[in-house]
Amino acid sequence: MAQVVDRWHLSRPAEGAKACTQHTSRTKALVPSVDHGKGLRWQVRYRDPDGKQVKENFATKPPAERRAAEIAMEMDKGTYVHPSELRITFREYAEQWRKAQPHRPTTARDVETVLRLYVYPKFGDRQLTSIRKGELQAWLTGLVRVKGLAPRTAIKVKQKVTAVFNAAVHDRLIPASPCAGLKAVEVPHAEVTPLTSAEVHKLAGAMPDRYRVLVILAAGSGLRAGELFGLQVKHIDFLRRTVKVEQQVQRAHPGVVVWPPKTKHSYRTVPVPQRVIDALAAHLKAYPAEQDGFLFAGPVNADHFADTVWRPAVKAAGLPKGTRLHALRHTYASVLIKHGKGPKTVAARLGDTVAVAMAIYAHLFPDEDEGTREAVEEFLQEAA
Incomplete structure (x- = not known):
């Protein structure tokens, strides 16, 4: 219970004892202050949820009483915040x-x-x-x-x-977030523009020999940049024609670190065509690596790769200036959709949720209007 105490009375033993008894008998009472010579006569005393005594001083009695009532209400609601925490920046x-x-x-x-x-x-x-x-x-x-x-x-x-x-x-430092309902300026819609088959091969041809297979692999698997650079030889199953994603490379200061995949959905085994397997085999023949060795020796720092390898190749291939490695992921998704693969399959191959896949690639899926008409037409015809 919060008590309001007159600190002036507390400084006089006889009267102070009487005053303190009078105030402590009140439910949700208030308490006066400490250094009465400095004008903070009234003090609110109470124990916080951890059982520690807290004292708050006020010049006059009304604000002290209001604070005591406020404390009592906050304690009841579980929204109490210690005065020292109220001052944290x-x-x-x-x-x-x-x-x-x-x-x-x-x-x-x-x-x-x-x-x-x-x-x-x-x-x-x-x-x-x-x-x-x-x-x-x-x-x-x-x-x-x-x-x-x-x-x-x-x-x-x-x-x-x-x-x-x-x-x-x-942490109960504030009762509610001021960010609730906060709105950001909308991001202009950017159309996903996949590369054509000719552009993919032209880009691969513009890459240095060591990284030529990276373009074919990215377009043939849809892996993210960090997942591509995190691949080790052991992740390639040449017999079953699959690529296993179980780690990625992330930028750090300094250098890079090998880290788990982005989300639980990112752990996956991606089937790839024979053309990708053949390209990987040729790459490893030219640039041998141990079973635990990285496919692209390093592991590669994506920032350094973008500056020294990727952008020069994009320019040499005559592709738009802002073309990123991520464009090959979009290309892979568009190929799957074009060949009739549904949202669930596309999401699984990309290591995303269906919701994320649909949010990004929904406009690429074929129009279902005519299919809807045919289904309902058939149903009504049977009923007739």
């Missing part, structure tokens, strides 16, 4: 949260960069409890429309800030 809490997360190396780097570059300059020194939804919304919109930040990057910023505030809610 966004930066202090976000850094505690960030360092405690089991993030992958690239994710950890992204989180640190986003917070340092975009969030801390605006909210870093603000008390966590003082930040309101309205100002978050204005700031987030301004990142795109005033600062010129790419909408896709602004969405990443929103995700990181939301994660911090959600964690603060779970």
Whole structure:
């Protein structure tokens, strides 16, 4: 129970004892303060959920009584926050949260960069409890429309800030997240443009010999860049014509690290055609590797590869400047869809959920309108 105590009375033994008895008998009572000479006469005393005594001082009695009632209500609802925690800044809490997360190396780097570059300059020194939804919304919109930040990057910023505030809610530092309902500027729809068969072969021909098979393998398996660079000889089954994904390479500081696949769906065995198997066999004949050796010796740092190998090859092949290695993943998906493979199969081969596969590739699936008409027409005809 919170008590309100008159600290002036507490400084006089006889009267203080009487005053204290009077106030402690009240349910949800309040308590006065400590150094009466400094004007903080009234003190609210109570025990927090951990059983530790807490004292809060006030100059006058009404705010002390309001605070005592507030404490009692927060205790009942389970939303109580210790006064010292109310003073924690966004930066202090976000850094505690960030360092405690089991993030992958690239994710950890992204989180640190986003917070340092975009969030801390605006909210870093603000008390966590003082930040309101309205100002978050204005700031987030301004990142795109005033600062010129790419909408896709602004969405990443929103995700990181939301994660911090959600964690603060779970830690009972704030009763609710100010990010609830926060809206980011929409990302313009970008049409997925798969490469043609001729473009794939032209790109492969523009690559250095050591990496020529990478293009054929990527287009023939749909693996992500990190999964391609994480392949070891033991992951290739030449007899069954499959490629097994059970690890990936991620950028770290310094160098790279071998890490588990992106999600549980990313663990998979992908069937590949004989042409891919033959290309892999020829590659290993030219560039031998042990069973536990990486298919592309290194393992490869994707950033360095993009700068020194990929972009020059894209330019030499005459492909659009922004063509990424990921375009070959889109190409693989489009080939499957074109040959009648459904969302479930496409998702399984790509190591994604059906929802993700449909969100990215839905426009590539054939129109089902006519099939729907035929099915219902047949049903009604039978009934007639």
